[in-house]
Amino acid sequence: MIQIEELRKVYRARGREVTAVDGVDLTVREGEVFGVLGRSGAGKSTLLRCVNLLERPDSGRVVVAGQDLMALRGGELRRARQGIGMIHQHFGLLSSRTVAGNVAFPLEVMGVPRAERAERVAELLDLVGLSDHADAYPAQISGGQKQRVGIARALAGRPKVLLSDEATSALDPETTASILELLRDLNRRLGLTILLITHEMDVVKRICDSAAIMREGRFVESGPVRELLLRPGSELARGLFPLPEPAVRPGTTVVDLTFEGDSADRPFVSSLARTYSIDVNILGGAVEEIGDTRVGRLRVELPGDPELNAAQLAHLRDAGLTVEVHGAAPAGPATDSGLEVAR
Numbered sequence: 001m002i003q004i005e006e007l008r009k010v011y012r013a014r015g016r017e018v019t020a021v022d023g024v025d026l027t028v029r030e031g032e033v034f035g036v037l038g039r040s041g042a043g044k045s046t047l048l049r050c051v052n053l054l055e056r057p058d059s060g061r062v063v064v065a066g067q068d069l070m071a072l073r074g075g076e077l078r079r080a081r082q083g084i085g086m087i088h089q090h091f092g093l094l095s096s097r098t099v100a101g102n103v104a105f106p107l108e109v110m111g112v113p114r115a116e117r118a119e120r121v122a123e124l125l126d127l128v129g130l131s132d133h134a135d136a137y138p139a140q141i142s143g144g145q146k147q148r149v150g151i152a153r154a155l156a157g158r159p160k161v162l163l164s165d166e167a168t169s170a171l172d173p174e175t176t177a178s179i180l181e182l183l184r185d186l187n188r189r190l191g192l193t194i195l196l197i198t199h200e201m202d203v204v205k206r207i208c209d210s211a212a213i214m215r216e217g218r219f220v221e222s223g224p225v226r227e228l229l230l231r232p233g234s235e236l237a238r239g240l241f242p243l244p245e246p247a248v249r250p251g252t253t254v255v256d257l258t259f260e261g262d263s264a265d266r267p268f269v270s271s272l273a274r275t276y277s278i279d280v281n282i283l284g285g286a287v288e289e290i291g292d293t294r295v296g297r298l299r300v301e302l303p304g305d306p307e308l309n310a311a312q313l314a315h316l317r318d319a320g321l322t323v324e325v326h327g328a329a330p331a332g333p334a335t336d337s338g339l340e341v342a343r
């Protein structure tokens, strides 16, 4: 649904150049929720604004719903943009208009006749659970309700794609959860494709099917969330299941185990301890629901150096776990985090 190739955007101001987006490739499939995660200044907003050409890229391709947007101009581009809704961190509502008036605004711009407009506004307010607040003004409603208005307004033109620019960053955790639930619901009910940017790991955990981590204008990691979590050395996995730097005691093996789905349901720690008659020390970990699957990360300590634990590590891999050994370890490609990794 969204296909971005080799996208680059450089800002030039007062003789200075800032490369905000530096060669990003991105594919968002139809009906998918895709999250771009990154710190402030990573280039997320610029990337998002390039998807509907609010910002014109210096080079690259932006194809949305089969249309090459950079090849369009004037009326054609405006029509293509109607198929792309956008919501913002600070809602951007018109304070002089009621909730219904705000939602009606884009319909007026599109030239939708009055009667049809009223019907559509009622439908949209119902969709976001705000039918009872149609006549309220933005100053009279909560932040979460304001974002619901923003969402209804963004959906006015029946877009296939919704871009979300830190839509929950200004909201408290409970309201964030309810807005994310609404977005997930709209994604499922309307088949809406959502591309969101966020600096909150929790947003990715709650609603994203796929995600990318962006740093200094580039994607450093990208793919389906479940796959990323199981990828050895994954930054997303480390972010979602933070574990401190390991303290490896001499004569022991410290292992991080990542598991999901079926393997999460098996008692692999007790099976390991029983099979090899060893004590397994649990040092930390967490289990989360990601989509419909349980995913977890556990750090355990086994007696003996890693070389002596080859069979034990193979046992864990055979159980379907991603195994990352800290410190000196038997064969397996090294990652940049200093971990020795084997799947």
Ligand SMILES: Nc1ncnc2c1ncn2[C@@H]1O[C@H](COP(=O)(O)OP(=O)(O)OP(=O)(O)O)[C@@H](O)[C@H]1O
Pocket (backbone or CB within 6 Å): 011, 012, 013, 018, 019, 020, 038, 039, 040, 041, 042, 043, 044, 045, 046, 047
């Ligand atoms: N209009 C602009 N003119 C010049 N530089 C800009 C402009 N907009 C953004 N930048 C710069 O481009 C880089 C990326 O900014 P961008 O806002 O895309 O990042 P971000 O990841 O969305 O961060 P934030 O969450 O803080 O907005 C930053 O260095 C920023 O200062």
